[in-house]
Amino acid sequence: MKAIKNIGLVIFLIGLATFTVIPVIGTYQLDQNTFEEIIKEKNIKSDAFIQAVEQNVVDKEFNGMLSLSPAITTALENANAQHKKNKEYKKVIYTSGHDMAALVGKKSGTGFIAQNKGLMWFFTFGLGIIGALMFILPNVILLGKKGIKNDGIYHESTTNRGWIAWLVFIFLVSFYLVLYFSPEYAVNWTFLVDPISESLSGNPAGHWFVYGFMYCVVMTVMAIRMYIKYRHNAYQMVRTTSVLFFQIVFAFLIPEIMVRLQMPYYDFKNAFPLDYDFFFQWNLKSLLNSGGIGLFILVWGIVLTLVIVPVMVYFFGKRWYCSWVCGCGGLAETLGDPYRQHSSKSLFSWKVERWLIHGVLLFAVIMTSMTLYSFFTESGTVLGIKTQSVQNTYSLLIGAVFAGVIGTGFYPIFGNRVWCRFGCPLAAYLGFVQRFKSRFRITTNGGQCISCGNCSTYCEQGIDVRAYAQKGENIIRSSCVGCGVCSAVCPRGVLKLENGPEEGRINPTEVLLGNDVDLMQLMNKK
Amino acid sequence: MEHVLIIGNGISGITLARHVRKLSDKQITVISSETDYFFSRTALMYVYMGHMKFEHTQPYENWFWKKNRIHLVKGFVQKVHTSDKKVELSNGTFVAYDKLVIATGSKPNKFGWPGQDLKAVQGLYSKQDLDNLEKYAPNNKQCKRAVIVGGGLIGIEMAEMLRSRKIPVTFLVRETSFWNGVLPAGESQMINEHIAEHHIDLRLNTNLKEILADENGQAKAVVTDKGDTIPCNVVGLTAGVTPNVDFLKDSSIEIGRGVKVNRFLETNISDVYAIGDCAEQHEAIGNRRPIEAVWYTGRMMGETLAQTLCGNPMEYNPGHWFNSAKFLDIEYQTYGWVFSERNKKDYEEHFHWRHAKENICITVAYHKDTKKFLGINTFGVRMRHAIFDRWLTEERDVDYVMQHLKDANFDPEFYSHYEKQIISKYNSVMHTSLSVKKKSWKRIFSKA
Numbered sequence: 001m002k003a004i005k006n007i008g009l010v011i012f013l014i015g016l017a018t019f020t021v022i023p024v025i026g027t028y029q030l031d032q033n034t035f036e037e038i039i040k041e042k043n044i045k046s047d048a049f050i051q052a053v054e055q056n057v058v059d060k061e062f063n064g065m066l067s068l069s070p071a072i073t074t075a076l077e078n079a080n081a082q083h084k085k086n087k088e089y090k091k092v093i094y095t096s097g098h099d100m101a102a103l104v105g106k107k108s109g110t111g112f113i114a115q116n117k118g119l120m121w122f123f124t125f126g127l128g129i130i131g132a133l134m135f136i137l138p139n140v141i142l143l144g145k146k147g148i149k150n151d152g153i154y155h156e157s158t159t160n161r162g163w164i165a166w167l168v169f170i171f172l173v174s175f176y177l178v179l180y181f182s183p184e185y186a187v188n189w190t191f192l193v194d195p196i197s198e199s200l201s202g203n204p205a206g207h208w209f210v211y212g213f214m215y216c217v218v219m220t221v222m223a224i225r226m227y228i229k230y231r232h233n234a235y236q237m238v239r240t241t242s243v244l245f246f247q248i249v250f251a252f253l254i255p256e257i258m259v260r261l262q263m264p265y266y267d268f269k270n271a272f273p274l275d276y277d278f279f280f281q282w283n284l285k286s287l288l289n290s291g292g293i294g295l296f297i298l299v300w301g302i303v304l305t306l307v308i309v310p311v312m313v314y315f316f317g318k319r320w321y322c323s324w325v326c327g328c329g330g331l332a333e334t335l336g337d338p339y340r341q342h343s344s345k346s347l348f349s350w351k352v353e354r355w356l357i358h359g360v361l362l363f364a365v366i367m368t369s370m371t372l373y374s375f376f377t378e379s380g381t382v383l384g385i386k387t388q389s390v391q392n393t394y395s396l397l398i399g400a401v402f403a404g405v406i407g408t409g410f411y412p413i414f415g416n417r418v419w420c421r422f423g424c425p426l427a428a429y430l431g432f433v434q435r436f437k438s439r440f441r442i443t444t445n446g447g448q449c450i451s452c453g454n455c456s457t458y459c460e461q462g463i464d465v466r467a468y469a470q471k472g473e474n475i476i477r478s479s480c481v482g483c484g485v486c487s488a489v490c491p492r493g494v495l496k497l498e499n500g501p502e503e504g505r506i507n508p509t510e511v512l513l514g515n516d517v518d519l520m521q522l523m524n525k526k
Numbered sequence: 527m528e529h530v531l532i533i534g535n536g537i538s539g540i541t542l543a544r545h546v547r548k549l550s551d552k553q554i555t556v557i558s559s560e561t562d563y564f565f566s567r568t569a570l571m572y573v574y575m576g577h578m579k580f581e582h583t584q585p586y587e588n589w590f591w592k593k594n595r596i597h598l599v600k601g602f603v604q605k606v607h608t609s610d611k612k613v614e615l616s617n618g619t620f621v622a623y624d625k626l627v628i629a630t631g632s633k634p635n636k637f638g639w640p641g642q643d644l645k646a647v648q649g650l651y652s653k654q655d656l657d658n659l660e661k662y663a664p665n666n667k668q669c670k671r672a673v674i675v676g677g678g679l680i681g682i683e684m685a686e687m688l689r690s691r692k693i694p695v696t697f698l699v700r701e702t703s704f705w706n707g708v709l710p711a712g713e714s715q716m717i718n719e720h721i722a723e724h725h726i727d728l729r730l731n732t733n734l735k736e737i738l739a740d741e742n743g744q745a746k747a748v749v750t751d752k753g754d755t756i757p758c759n760v761v762g763l764t765a766g767v768t769p770n771v772d773f774l775k776d777s778s779i780e781i782g783r784g785v786k787v788n789r790f791l792e793t794n795i796s797d798v799y800a801i802g803d804c805a806e807q808h809e810a811i812g813n814r815r816p817i818e819a820v821w822y823t824g825r826m827m828g829e830t831l832a833q834t835l836c837g838n839p840m841e842y843n844p845g846h847w848f849n850s851a852k853f854l855d856i857e858y859q860t861y862g863w864v865f866s867e868r869n870k871k872d873y874e875e876h877f878h879w880r881h882a883k884e885n886i887c888i889t890v891a892y893h894k895d896t897k898k899f900l901g902i903n904t905f906g907v908r909m910r911h912a913i914f915d916r917w918l919t920e921e922r923d924v925d926y927v928m929q930h931l932k933d934a935n936f937d938p939e940f941y942s943h944y945e946k947q948i949i950s951k952y953n954s955v956m957h958t959s960l961s962v963k964k965k966s967w968k969r970i971f972s973k974a
């Protein structure tokens with residue numbers, strides 16, 4: 001068994017290593033026809049850029065993106081600088097250098113990777129999946145009897161912020177940096193999944209497709225790990241199945257299929273304000289131009305945020321979204337599960353959390369109000385501030401850096417819910433509802449708590465569950481995502497997530513069950 | 527300002543300190559020799575097993591004490607001078623008090639076995655015990671086998687700890703079946719089986735005779751009363767605990783096994799009190815033992831005494847008995863009284879149900895004439911404390927309890943429910959035809 005695991009690990013690492021070097025290898029050769037296609041597609045009017053590319057790039061063979069990318073970006077920057085100087089604003093190219101390099105790379109990729117997509121898929125994704133499964137499946141036997149299996153979590157480098165954790169951290173952060181800021185290095189990855197993308201949407205894959213596909217693969221593999229680890233706990237099994245379903249079907253398949261059907265790309269479960277660009281002008285325009293389905297999406301998006309989300313939170317708590325449906329939550333609960341213990345439980349972090357998450361919500365609301373104002377009045381500025389630049393700031397700081405790079409990249413160090421706890425504006429909104437008007441609570445079982453601290457340690461949202469449990473108080477916190485792990489790890493059966501009448505939800509007992517009734521009455525009277 | 531001095535920073539002493547602070551402005555000092563800050567003894571095992579770090583066992587952040595003006599002193603009290611109202615620390619300093627609370631907890635039993643003080647022979651009680659285990663049993667290369675002596679709750683925790691590092695464990699238990707002084711036979715049998723499932727070498731009906739030393743004065747083997755010699759590198763002594771009161775021996779405070787107290791938790795000396803594991807009631811309360819060495823009672827005594835010290839004299843008056851534990855993977859809860867065959871009252875009758883495949887079972891005790899419900903033990907099923915507490919107060923009969931079991935179920939959502947199976951077995955042994963009532967929030971929240 002142990003041997004299978006080790007072989008699996010080696011196979012996985014080979015897959016991962018191949019995946020990691022792919023961005024910088026491969027050959028590109030741009031021919032004149034393809035370049036003209038690009039000029040047409042991108043409506044390029046810059047003679048300077050066209051000339052430079054024709055001179056330096058077209059019909060030349062480039063080895064690796066490291067040499068192609070600078071050729072394109074320099075050409076583009078020089079051309080733009082020249083046009084701006086000469087005030088030829090019509091000729092300025094607004095596509096970024098990185099995107100342009102990605103486009104050229106995608107169209108001009110030749111050589112082994114681009115010609116052997118299936119094989120290369122197998123050497124990266126294929127080996128990764130096989131290796132990971134070989135590593136995970138033996139746990140069915142190795143973990144022994146059903147029950148909570150947290151042995152050794154604080155002894156291992158991976159899960160105790162050791163060097164492996166730091167390597168994973170570096171890998172994840174770099175991955176997100178490439179994705180958001182240097183997509184040209186993702187071009188070779190897109191080749192691997194072209195066949196899959198073409199079979200779904202009919203189009204070749206872009207780097208976001210790679211991300212979406214990888215997201216599903218990682219979640220599926222890590223969900224299998226969840227199934228094995230928590231096989232004694234039906235709540236975890238059902239919940240894991242749910243997040244996996246919503247990720248694969250709603251976030252991945254349906255939007256791709258909609259594109260094939262000439263409909264707008266839309267993830268029906270992604271609610272505003274997490275889906276922060278829902279009200280951006282380009283999106284509204286595209287929806288309004290897509291006929292019936294576009295209108296339906298527009299109405300659905302609004303109803304989802306204003307009605308469905310709060311009503312569901314009233315009945316089930318914010319868990320129905322955060323740990324049953326949401327994609328960010330889904331990754332956190334699968335890939336992130338081994339790191340859940342790293343969320344800080346200090347009072348200080350709780351303070352930071354409240355300032356940050358509500359700050360982001362405020363930011364999102366202000367930005368969207370400006371957006372809508374600009375949309376309806378057709379003015380680009382509100383009170384002298386450019387709507388576009390506020391949107392760009394939000395997209396960069398919150399959408400890319402906070403949600404992506406920090407949100408997932410920091411899993412191995414700060415725990416798996418950094419974004420959900422400190423940043424997600426939707427979570428802040430759901431949190432209000434959960435805290436003040438909901439049937440959900442975590443019931444504390446009278447006086448049974450022994451203050452051991454397992455619940456607090458494994459709460460991914462950094463809630464000091466024990467602080468409530470040892471006082472016999474129910475846990476009613478806006479940030480609780482209802483993952484149910486506190487209840488799963490409690491050795492004394494103290495915690496139960498449940499939906500019940502609002503009356504009796506908050507139980508401020510000063511003295512615990514177990515002492516005689518007079519004393520309790522006395523304390524409660526005070 | 528009145529000075530409340532507390533010896534011992536365990537659950538009882540700390541609960542007292544917190545509640546005194548809530549209720550008053552008194553000066554509070556807590557002296558303890560074990561650790562700087564309060565931690566949960568019950569969680570020691572999880573640190574060794576790698577579920578938690580030691581800091582996670584501390585329920586309050588370090589700034590908490592200063593903020594709440596609870597003055598912490600690390601030191602060992604070696605003498606109490608009740609006539610001068612002073613305690614003497616081992617470093618020679620004296621601390622004066624107006625009220626003294628002894629909350630010094632327990633220490634592991636040692637029954638005079640030859641070799642009991644050797645190196646690598648230890649109980650599992652204190653932080654130092656945890657450190658020692660880490661030293662002598664860091665892995666299964668250095669510790670090729672461990673022998674645990676005494677089959678109680680701490681013994682099985684220690685076995686689980688060692689098994690988490692794949693260290694072979696031999697478990698010597700005096701009784702003929704695990705913990706059968708407390709558990710009824712069916713349950714005890716299920717735990718015997720579960721211990722075997724974890725590859726622990728359980729030797730029932732076996733006593734320790736002697737521990738043999740190697741040339742460095744470290745344990746190398748144990749000899750049992752069956753004549754077996756079992757080579758090992760660590761010996762765990764987990765045959766119960768006794769109050770930690772030796773330092774009071776030549777004070778005027780009355781000592782039995784523990785510090786003798788009345789229902790107000792007062793000792794024979796005025797302004798001196800005792801709470802927690804180290805307190806011994808003159809008369810046992812109800813079916814309870816005079817010394818209750820459990821977490822909850824320590825906490826409850828702390829809560830009660832705080833009232834008394836703050837001008838609201840109050841008897842320690844525990845409600846219905848409850849407790850919980852975990853045997854490897856099996857959770858155990860109990861509400862009310864279910865006695866083992868050995869200690870069963872003559873009016874006490876049991877209904878027992880065990881799942882055909884899973885490690886799940888319950889035992890319900892009732893009065894054989896009146897059918898009054900007396901208590902329940904559950905294994906692998908969680909139950910709602912508040913409900914059983916109320917049913918006991920309301921003196922429900924066992925039929926009522928069986929019909930309303932769904933109200934009491936506290937398992938996580940989506941778990942399988944067994945009320946139907948339980949009641950059908952109940953019907954067949956008791957010749958009744960009851961059926962299970964649906965869970966009702968209204969009943970759950972109604973007051974007794």
Ligand SMILES: Cc1cc2nc3c(=O)[nH]c(=O)nc-3n(C[C@H](O)[C@H](O)[C@H](O)COP(=O)(O)OP(=O)(O)OC[C@H]3O[C@@H](n4cnc5c(N)ncnc54)[C@H](O)[C@@H]3O)c2cc1C
Nearest residue numbers: 534536537538558559560602603630631802803819820821
């Ligand atoms: C491994 C383990 C698991 C347990 N699990 C459970 C469980 O699951 N459920 C349950 O109900 N109970 C459990 N218990 C029992 C429970 O922990 C005790 O009942 C409880 O901790 C007693 O609290 P206390 O405040 O009375 O004393 P303690 O926690 O023992 O605290 C007393 C403190 O006083 C200090 N002290 C003693 N003498 C002196 C002195 N002369 N000078 C200065 N300081 C002194 C000691 O060093 C100690 O720190 C467990 C116990 C152990 C050891």
Ligand code: SF4
Nearest residue numbers: 459480481483484486
């Ligand atoms: S409190 Fe419990 S259910 Fe809520 S987020 Fe924390 S671990 Fe999950």
Ligand code: SF4
Nearest residue numbers: 449452453455469490
């Ligand atoms: S895990 Fe359970 S027993 Fe331990 S502190 Fe949390 S609620 Fe209490």
